[in-house]
Amino acid sequence: MHSDFWHDKWERMEIGFHLNEVNKILLKYWPTLKVAPGSTVLVPLCGKTLDLVWLRSKGYGVVGIELSEIALDELAQLLRDELNLSIEKTRTQLNGEDAAVYRGDGVLLIAGDFFAVTPELIGPVHAVYDRAALVALPATMRIDYCNQIRRLSDHAPQLLVTFDYDQNIANGPPFAVLDDEVRTHYAVHYAQLERLDDRELIEQEPKFRAKGLTSFRQLVYHLHQN
Ligand SMILES: C[S@@+](CC[C@H](N)C(=O)[O-])C[C@H]1O[C@@H](n2cnc3c(N)ncnc32)[C@H](O)[C@@H]1O
Secondary structure, X not given: OOHHHHHHHHHHOOOOOOOOOOOHHHHHHHHHHOOOOOOEEEEEOOOOOHHHHHHHHOOOEEEEEEOOXXXXXXXXXXXXXXXXXXXXXXXXXXXXXXXXXXXXXXXXEEEOOHHHOOHHHHOOXXXXXXXXXHHHOOHHHHHHHHHXXXXXXXXXXXXXXXXXXXXXXXXXXXXXXXXXXXXXXXXOOOOEEEEEEEEEOXXXXXXXXXXXXXXXXEEEEEEEOO
């Protein structure tokens, strides 16, 4: 999927994926990961999610990577306004491309291509929160995405949210990423792939119902080493 697709979405503010509240999954399941405050949490393909603000408010360092500078301008301002953080915006080169970087008070946001980010640029990562990141990408990009997660976070524990629906009836994004695929991508990186939740959401998804789907399940995983 080309970056223009997402830049267009942000320019038109067609961002149906964005939630105006902290995701209930994060609130419910984050404690399961037992990540010590002070640790750094990677939030790949973060948009302007309030989840990242919540994680920072709980004492975690946060690293957000997102193509859209529009999204990160808003997110950085929210972090300044809500948490009184001092965050500076500068520019850097990411794989030869100009990219905005926002840094300060336990926050690092990079407006650029996730696949161009290096471990040296972001530093050590102790946990990963993937909501609407893996499922935002078509199948052809998902292997590279999971390898990049591994490269940036080593075997750090991860909270992962996926969807399961009939991709023959409706297309993504968000794409269906079935349990088998999660295991294919991540069993090589994590010893434990624990399913924490499996919920039918079709009644709350009129857009998918209108396309003819009768089931749209949301799954939550805790990926970890022991
Ligand atoms: C479905 S949205 C989810 C955003 C956020 N995780 C949330 O829950 O609101 C996917 C986001 O990934 C971003 N994105 C897509 N491809 C990317 C890439 N290669 N590098 C960085 N961000 C990317 C898009 O701009 C978009 O904001």
